[in-house]
Amino acid sequence: MRQKDYFEAYIDGYDKVVVYMSKQSYEGKSARFYLKDSKEQIIELKICSIEDTQNNYRKYILEIEEELTIGEEYYVYHEHARKTIAEYSYIVKTDRFDEEFFYDGNDLGPMYSRRHTSFALWAPTAYRIVLELKRNNGLCETFEMKRGEKGVWRTTVPGDLNGVAYTYHVRVNGRWRETIDPYAICGGANSSVSAICDRESLRFRTYPLPPMHSACDAVIYETSVRDFTIQSGIGVHHPGTFRGFVEENPVTQAMQTGFSYLRSLGITHVQLMPVFDFGSVDEVYPQMFYNWGYDPVHHRCLEGIYSTDILSYSARMREFGHLVEECHKNGIRVNLDVVFNHAYDKENFAFENIVPNYFFLMNEQGDFSNGSWCGNDIDTTRRMSRRYFIDTCVWMTRFYHIDGLRLDLMGILSIDLVNEIYLRCRSINPDFMVYGEGWDMPSFLPQEQRASIRNTGKLPFVAHFSDRFRDVIKGSTSAYEIANKGFCTGAEHLLDIVKNCLCASCVDFGAGQMFANPRNVINYVECHDNHTSWDKMRECCRGEERWIRKRRQEMMIAMVLLAQGIPFLHSGQEFARTKHGIGNSYDQSDAINQIDYLRRNGYQDMVEHTKLLIRIRREHPAFRYSITEDLYQHVSFEEIEGQALIYKVKDGQEEIWSFFHPGATTLYYHLPGNVDILYYNGPSTLTDQQDLEIQPYTTIVCRFR
Template sequence: MRTNFEAYFDDFDCINVFMSKNFYNGNSSIFHLKDTHDRIIPLTIRYRSELYNGYVHYDLSLNASSIQMGEEYTIYDEHCRTAIVKYGHIVKTVKFNDTYTYRGKDLGLHYTPTCSTFKLWSPTAYSILLFLNHDGNEEVYSMKRNAKGLYEVSVHKNCLSDPYYFLVRVNGSWRKIVDPYTSFSGPNSKYSVVMDMSLLDLPEKVKMPPLHNNCDAIVYEASIRDMTSMPDIGVSYPKKFQGFTQENETTKEKCTGFSYLRSLGITHVQLMPVFDFGSVDEVYPNIFYNWGYDPVQFRCLEGSYDINPIDATSRVKAFAQLVANCHKAGIRVNLDLVFNHVYDKETFSLENLVPNYYFLMNREGAFSNGSFCGNDYDSQAPMAREYLVETCRRIVEWFDVDGFRFDLMGILDINVMNEIASVCKKIKPDFMIYGEGWNMPSFVSEDLRATQKNQHKMPHIGHFSDSFRNVVRGSDGQLTQKGFSSGDTSMIYSMMDRMSASGNTYDSPEKVINYVECHDNHTLWDKNQICCSDENKEIRKKRQVLATAMVLLSQGVPFIHSGQEFCRTKQGLGNSYNRSDNYNKIDYDRRNLFQDVVNQTKTLIQIRKDHPCFRLSTVEKTRENTRFQTIEDDVLIYECNDKEDSCISFFNPTGKTYHYVVSDDVQILFDNGNDNKNVTREITIAPYAVVVGEYQ
């Protein structure tokens, strides 16, 4: 209800009309339709109601067989006022899905040297035009409508590298869009480019040793931009795909960029969004900063991360090389996918092809906003679901990535997540899939949301454990609230469940992503500066190690945010998504100042990799092979074993020293209190210390 006279096809036999009372008091005793061939279609008023907001609502019926999807209809009232009838909730009906769902796998562009064929799915479109720039001349082609709302046109010439876009007439207006099915884009999503992936000289895929289960992973979250944005670190292409894996004598000497990443010993790097987002100018990328959680094109890589955003193939080749370089270094690559919403629904290509279809909308025309971004993607609509699944398949097959992390996964439904897992694991059996399983207030029914609550319905999908985070570090919402690692020993019994992979919540440790810090919210160091403000820096460094040790030694899948290992600060900012490089860069000077924390983190990473007892992969194993005790309800004692491998760990968040005697010799693997012999039975746990020992 934004104009004086609006009308919507909300079903095949139903039109809803809204008339402002400013004109004729909103009254009309008759209505009829006229199509573009001047054919008159009578309408019947089923009921009329006055709304609270100054509008009158009419529910009109018509013979369902009298309308043709894609035709442009004008509605007339008794005063000869007119409006275009827009396709509304009709695209959400069972009949629409049964009639128009297209099962073909050929949407988008198919290129050969003699012919390029373009196909779009748009049952609601009245007309679609292809604009192709060939040899410097713009050529216009009218696309033919076929069954199922498929539009198609073939251009019989060699169009390789030609820019193109479409004009779509739908709901009475022309809308310019890029090709939603392609992976080749011009800068800032202004046009698509004719290209065939098979023509690109992509690097050979590097075979990785199998990952036996997700608990063998150690995931490190990083940003393409942040890792190399600090000046003078030896990287020729800072903030770019090309610079992310660049190594030379300087990066090795200074241990910066990829040289630093390799030194940590992590198994997976999780890259923050690398697909096209709308908040950074790709031609002038240094004007704005953004993490990239505002997608524009799901299948096109982000141009601001490439040294040549004008060349649509450059970013594709550069990213493929990045993945290959990571694999050569023994590091797998997980990608952060943002499928729950888009940057701007009104300009999103799929929305302009079939308005309302790809987004959650109720019968009244209100849009779901569980993402708090103004729109929620509708993963249950058949073509919308197929689009996500096919996008994931392409990414895995083309770029050989090893896992996906889904942003606000709870907006999506369990069926699409299970289908994505099935498709990806068929390509790579050890493929990882996990995400934010928060229960967001969307229009998806709670039993279908891909949330932690429904984890048992998604056998191969992991979830970030916010309960682990909150128990270890304290509430994100209340910065003064402490967790166990920051001194709240009342959390000690909750820690036992969290360290044993939250067996009362999850049906597999492989589904539990344990973390205390990620790109969102305050860094652990910044939080502890507030909740432990009465403590000096040396104590807070020990608390940093204590929390990180709990992540790395707990059952489940450990997740570390880049810089966590050197007490990363964002100068007190809790949300730096659009702040400058100054706040977000990986600061290697700070890393040098906290090298002792880095070294201890590396040791803990190696301990996890060396000892399978920290990587139990079933709930049965965690229940049988993990044991907990306390010392005076202050120090947590954690024992775990896997066959012959048996370890004992102590976590002391207090300022006191404690002693503990074990029955067998223990070789000390880690002790940042430096109070124990190499092999001992009498263990000293210094204040704020972590001690890890292996039974002999």
């Protein structure tokens, strides 16, 4: 933010300094300006223009006629002999800066060996950097770092430093800032320090997984590490932690809780809400606050509240690696929800302390973008920023063997970044998935560069969440429209657009085409955001009996699981999860957010129906076309009296028809041949049927003999 002090100066280009003088000081007037470096050399600045601003300042655009040395500490003087630091500002956004300081080495961060550890930090605008080691005995040692090529600072410290904590002291833009290392992979509680670790001692096993023909083979189940096992009395000894997430014992097996329950569902992928370090909880007192974790502090260090040993630098790494191992051993892939679009606290974010302004979207006037509505937006168009996030994803994939990424507010990120993440991670894991929220956020990033739904054609292997599917099938999620119905909640007039949704909005009938191919579409009606489906139905289906709402919920789940595209389930959706009417529970208590296994027990029939629908999808490829051309050839629809929809899919082996009837009347339908009923509001043993009685609020899946 500019125009807050009496006298400010910003280096906005290699030949440009912008000065603001408050009219409350010398009336904002100066006829001369000078630039002085640390060696007391003076450079006279040429005044190119003067203008008055709306904030009672006078703005001067000054030209530098001599070559700047990036990283030198400059001050600007005006004619009254007052001085102010010349901050490196918009210059860091120039293509010349990117070209001059792009570093393609692979040694940033601490490079550990038993004999010594080498430290490297990219900080082109820094004037000095001091490494401070913080040993376990309380002693601190400092080491002056030396600037090298491409703005990389280095030092090497002899001895075995495994487990030693450290920070950097960076002098940039005229002041010292202490910071953690954004390139480190482990650190201390509440991001207070970074730490050195022996990566070779933290190798995790891999297990073979069934190959995927396309992303449409996935059945994604979203949950929180904390929520999934935090409920008391479910047999988990380490609730709310990485260890607890995959803990199994006779009690969890008998009660079907935690990982025992997850394994029973038949899902292919578990998507974990943020597990990398976030700032909205206190790791030392993890029960003091609750938060989902969409407040990133460090992208390579795991969140401490999920560890059984918060003060250990490496325990969280071992425990998370074991979580992935156990999931893979049981045939479940692991996707991570990552937040690359903003920082929890911009002013204290590590990169802002090291290279101010570079990693955040900023315009030439010094204003910062806020399309995320979180106070700042990460700039993924700059080469070292883009490289950092790509390298982070590659490292996660290689080190922890993860299987996919869900990118929060993906519309803030650049198309180039997201495509490169997919390509690089897929080269490691051929079945890797990348998907995210495609809202067209109002950031400073030009629309044509945003990884939003409007640009889905430029992201051929990346998927977006389909808000159309959610709103048409369930009804609007807006708090102001919670009473609005969708097809499954009683809006039968939406029959035509439902056809479009069941074809992943990749076709040109029922509504406009939104996506290129089914592999680009995440179908969902519920996720961690907004009201659960059950809570919404309390409003939009007010007065209906519970059994009707259960049928409606099961129909929504059936549409998610049987539609073309990639199905996504929110944990607890399969047993009518409620958050007691709270639409945004990101900072509510465990009592609101926990997975309630007692409630699950009361809705066990819904759980079993969901398992059956998952099995039907996985066993029948006609529900999993990945290319739009196949939909035109193999998918068709029919309506029954304008009230119910028949969704017909086929392949070379079989033909399956699904009936969705959200209304209150009984309908009858004569089939063109005999069928076996795979699902009729649950398991069915009916075979060789030709005449169907379609009861109210009914979902039927039948296969022709």
